[in-house]
Amino acid sequence: xxxxxxxxxxxxxxxxxxxxxxxxxxxxxxxxxxxxxxxxxxxxxxxxxxxxxxxxxxxxxxxxxxxxxxxxxxxxxxxxxxxxxxxxxxxxxxxxxxxxxxxxxxxxxxxxxxxxxxxxxxxxxxxxxxxxxxxxxxxxxxxxxxxxxxxxxxxxxxxxxxxxxxxxxxxxxxxxxxxxxxxxx
Amino acid sequence: xxxxxxxxxxxxxxxxxxxxxxxxxxxxxxxxxxxxxxxxxxxxxxxxxxxxxxxxxxxxxxxxxxxxxxxxxxxxxxxxxxxxxxxxxxxxxxxxxxxxxxxxxxxxxxxxxxxxxxxxxxxxxxxxxxxxxxxxxxxxxxxxxxxxxxxxxxxxxxxxxxxxxxxxxxxxxxxxxxxxxxxxxxxxxxxxxxxxxxxxxxxxxxxxxxxxxxxxxxxxxxxxxxxxxxxxxxxxxxxxxxxxxxxxxxxxxxxxxxxxxxxxxxxxxxxxxxxxxxxxx
Numbered sequence: 001x002x003x004x005x006x007x008x009x010x011x012x013x014x015x016x017x018x019x020x021x022x023x024x025x026x027x028x029x030x031x032x033x034x035x036x037x038x039x040x041x042x043x044x045x046x047x048x049x050x051x052x053x054x055x056x057x058x059x060x061x062x063x064x065x066x067x068x069x070x071x072x073x074x075x076x077x078x079x080x081x082x083x084x085x086x087x088x089x090x091x092x093x094x095x096x097x098x099x100x101x102x103x104x105x106x107x108x109x110x111x112x113x114x115x116x117x118x119x120x121x122x123x124x125x126x127x128x129x130x131x132x133x134x135x136x137x138x139x140x141x142x143x144x145x146x147x148x149x150x151x152x153x154x155x156x157x158x159x160x161x162x163x164x165x166x167x168x169x170x171x172x173x174x175x176x177x178x179x180x181x182x183x184x185x
Numbered sequence: 186x187x188x189x190x191x192x193x194x195x196x197x198x199x200x201x202x203x204x205x206x207x208x209x210x211x212x213x214x215x216x217x218x219x220x221x222x223x224x225x226x227x228x229x230x231x232x233x234x235x236x237x238x239x240x241x242x243x244x245x246x247x248x249x250x251x252x253x254x255x256x257x258x259x260x261x262x263x264x265x266x267x268x269x270x271x272x273x274x275x276x277x278x279x280x281x282x283x284x285x286x287x288x289x290x291x292x293x294x295x296x297x298x299x300x301x302x303x304x305x306x307x308x309x310x311x312x313x314x315x316x317x318x319x320x321x322x323x324x325x326x327x328x329x330x331x332x333x334x335x336x337x338x339x340x341x342x343x344x345x346x347x348x349x350x351x352x353x354x355x356x357x358x359x360x361x362x363x364x365x366x367x368x369x370x371x372x373x374x375x376x377x378x379x380x381x382x383x384x385x386x387x388x389x390x391x392x393x394x395x396x397x398x399x400x401x402x403x404x405x406x407x408x409x410x411x412x413x414x415x416x417x418x419x420x421x422x423x424x425x426x427x428x429x430x431x432x433x434x435x436x437x438x439x440x441x442x443x444x445x446x447x448x449x450x451x452x453x454x455x456x457x458x459x460x461x462x463x464x465x466x
Contacts, residue, residue, distance in 0.1 A: 065294065076250060076251060076294070077294075079253055082334045106426075126425060127369035129238060151305075178423060178427040182423055182429050183419070185416075
């Protein structure tokens with residue numbers, strides 16, 4: 001298997017366009033958690049021309065709603081949630097400078113078009129590996145929408161967070177290619 | 186026949202314990218299925234995912250961290266013996282108190298909310314409770330926290346009889362195909378055939394309580410399970426949908442008589458965790 005590429009946000013366009021579907025990456029540095037309810041609020045604020053609680057330029061959003069931390073731990077289980085539910089909001093955030101999304105599952109055509117146009121990348125983390133992934137999160141701090149509980153936006157400091165490029169900035173889709181390779185009958 | 190008294194507080198205690206266990210301890214059947222899949226998976230990425238899931242189960246078990254951050258809606262199947270007298274309070278309230286305590290004490294995620302206002306209740310209650318009266322003086326509690334990445338990919342359909350078994354197979358395999366990577370494959374596929382609309386859905390959910398690798402006692406149904414498993418694994422979706430031989434760890438089918446006019450079919454998808462624990466009081 002090919003060696004993992006190490007990346008650290010903020011991501012430049014240069015870095016993004018070099019990532020190809022199928023590449024394994026290890027992400028270190030700061031990423032932000034946001035799922036359904038936080039996306040709805042972010043997009044509302046953009047539509048109303050209000051300032052955002054986090055600057056998106058060059059950043060990576062991780063679709064996750066963690067379990068509460070056990071005493072002494074920064075976070076609980078923290079695997080990816082299914083991404084398509086963020087599809088209605090993602091193009092607006094990508095236009096605003098978002099460069100990466102981590103989740104699992106299929107993306108809609110409008111998201112992939114926005115990724116190609118504005119140069120962004122979609123990573124998958126292993127769904128169901130919430131305990132394992134939590135080990136790569138060193139610190140977690142709620143930075144917006146605390147009232148949303150697990151759905152609040154958290155600033156996550158990660159070290160060698162493992163992910164795989166599923167859809168790259170050129171529109172290549174590993175889900176489609178991988179399935180064709182192993183399909184029978 | 187004597188009536189056996191069981192205080193509902195006992196049910197609270199059992200539900201609390203099962204919530205924590207189900208979310209942190211992957212069943213031996215699921216571990217065995219992952220190990221068997223690792224041995225036959227041809228995709229290198231797929232094999233790596235099976236290794237990650239096995240390592241995840243190890244961390245969850247030894248450190249008490251949930252296997253998955255989606256600790257689900259708690260589905261509880263109660264079988265209550267006719268000779269049991271439940272004392273000391275309301276049965277459903279006792280179950281929900283067990284959920285509240287289990288999710289609080291186990292650091293599990295509160296996911297339940299009002300479907301219209303979307304306001305989170307903060308304690309993961311209420312559970313979805315299915316109660317049956319059976320013979321005897323025992324209470325059986327089977328508990329299955331259901332994650333919604335896979336629940337969202339589930340479906341019920343009512344076909345005319347002309348669709349036959351081939352139509353049933355096409356629907357089940359087609360559902361897994363359309364779900365692709367979304368329900369966190371490798372999945373467990375629960376299928377309910379027959380009854381009414383809600384009965385088919387309930388059968389598909391109940392089938393997920395069966396241990397992986399165990400076939401239906403009716404040979405014809407067991408054969409259908411294996412045929413579906415083969416067709417699904419031929420889709421090539423693979424672990425996490427990245428391509429591979431193993432898309433499903435197992436397929437469970439349950440049936441019930443139905444009407445001359447219909448074939449109700451429900452597909453309930455479940456991720457690899459296949460969380461289910463039970464206790465008899």
